[in-house]
Amino acid sequence: MKTGDNEGYKNVLLLWTVVACVVVALLTGLSIYFYDVSPKNVEITDSLIPRKEYQAIYLLPKEKHADDKYRLNDFLEVTSRLGIKAYAVDEISNNEECMDLIREYISRDVSIIVSPSPALNECINTAVKKYDNTKNVYFVSAYDRNLEKSDKLITFKVHQYQVYYLSGIIAATVNTETSENFFVVSELNEDAYRNINAFTLGVRKYKKNGIVKVIVLKSKNENIQYSQLIEAQKRNPDARIMTADYTDITVDDFCEQKMYYCIRYDKDFANKYFLSNIASVQVDYRGFFSRVLSRTVTNSFESGNYLLDVSTGTVRITNFNEGIIPPNTMQLLDLALYRFMIANNDNIFSGPLYDNEHRLRLDKGNSLQDEPNDIFSMDWFVEGAVLEHL
Numbered sequence: 001m002k003t004g005d006n007e008g009y010k011n012v013l014l015l016w017t018v019v020a021c022v023v024v025a026l027l028t029g030l031s032i033y034f035y036d037v038s039p040k041n042v043e044i045t046d047s048l049i050p051r052k053e054y055q056a057i058y059l060l061p062k063e064k065h066a067d068d069k070y071r072l073n074d075f076l077e078v079t080s081r082l083g084i085k086a087y088a089v090d091e092i093s094n095n096e097e098c099m100d101l102i103r104e105y106i107s108r109d110v111s112i113i114v115s116p117s118p119a120l121n122e123c124i125n126t127a128v129k130k131y132d133n134t135k136n137v138y139f140v141s142a143y144d145r146n147l148e149k150s151d152k153l154i155t156f157k158v159h160q161y162q163v164y165y166l167s168g169i170i171a172a173t174v175n176t177e178t179s180e181n182f183f184v185v186s187e188l189n190e191d192a193y194r195n196i197n198a199f200t201l202g203v204r205k206y207k208k209n210g211i212v213k214v215i216v217l218k219s220k221n222e223n224i225q226y227s228q229l230i231e232a233q234k235r236n237p238d239a240r241i242m243t244a245d246y247t248d249i250t251v252d253d254f255c256e257q258k259m260y261y262c263i264r265y266d267k268d269f270a271n272k273y274f275l276s277n278i279a280s281v282q283v284d285y286r287g288f289f290s291r292v293l294s295r296t297v298t299n300s301f302e303s304g305n306y307l308l309d310v311s312t313g314t315v316r317i318t319n320f321n322e323g324i325i326p327p328n329t330m331q332l333l334d335l336a337l338y339r340f341m342i343a344n345n346d347n348i349f350s351g352p353l354y355d356n357e358h359r360l361r362l363d364k365g366n367s368l369q370d371e372p373n374d375i376f377s378m379d380w381f382v383e384g385a386v387l388e389h390l
Helices: 003-028 068-082 095-107 118-130 161-174 190-206 222-235 249-258 267-272 286-297 327-341
Strands: 041-044 054-061 084-092 112-115 138-142 153-158 180-185 211-216 241-244 261-264 277-283 304-308 315-318 360-362 385-387
Touching: 054 068, 054 095, 054 118, 054 286, 068 084, 068 286, 084 095, 095 112, 095 118, 112 118, 118 138, 161 190, 161 241, 161 261, 161 277, 161 315, 161 327, 180 190, 190 211, 190 385, 211 222, 222 249, 241 249, 249 261, 286 304
Parallel strands: 054 084, 054 112, 112 138, 138 153, 153 304, 180 211, 180 241, 211 385, 241 261, 261 277
Antiparallel strands: 041 084, 277 315
């Protein structure tokens, strides 16, 4: 071979080596995930991490919670990192369809079934019993007192009321001109009562006459929702703070356009609507999924109930707008967070506690506890919370 030909060969070889390195680097750094609930079955695979094959399925009902998007995104991020092949199944209409899907995917060697919605808990109960003796099949579900305990089942429950109490403190110290605030919910359930009551108690700790007007949105139609908020504004012209226990673009748009201060349920919207944002509530499920899934694939599955709250770092209040929030308010928040996280002293729902008809619900010296489900079975408003009938 001539010297020139040999040099040319080396140059071509060097070029292809550089191209190969660039392609490998791009593939290794690829970590973009998409959430789209329109397809019936969405398969997300990770072929970049050659590990022992594990498969997981994430089940979503037709009626979804606003949190489902974030839970699913966190789930996909963790499964990819652990080398778990993941499936998401959407629009499950009933428990029978849910069981059919579980049977199908277990027959395809799926070993981890995640169902974060209580709407499918009857299905999970049935499936746990059916596959109780099946090796390497495990279930993860949202906490429900009707779910039967099993060595195959992990449940989780989220305490958000602590950060809504902190939100109430912020509202009381920012809204110095009036005593009225709005709290918007998509439905009035136990979670909503608990979060609204905690927010109200936070407001009234620093503003004794503070009022929280509760708005339950009647429709998923954005125009109807916006009309409701306009009507609430007309009836309560003094209200200046609005918060919500879920992410809804209608609420965010309303705050921005009507110059309301908002405490938002989502850091992404807080960044987008910066001018009207005071702070944002965030639930990060990645730590929970990482712990549960990593223990599952290493054959150290631990059944039981997992608590996600401020003390575990899962639930946070963040994105503080320090241009709006007074400096002394940040000190009050730090003190409250210390009680929650370090001193393990909640005491939000402590007596004497009255409902909004001024009936004594809890005597002085007593406090509502998580067990036996005092806090998780609330179906009444504390004093200061008022339902707006729109």
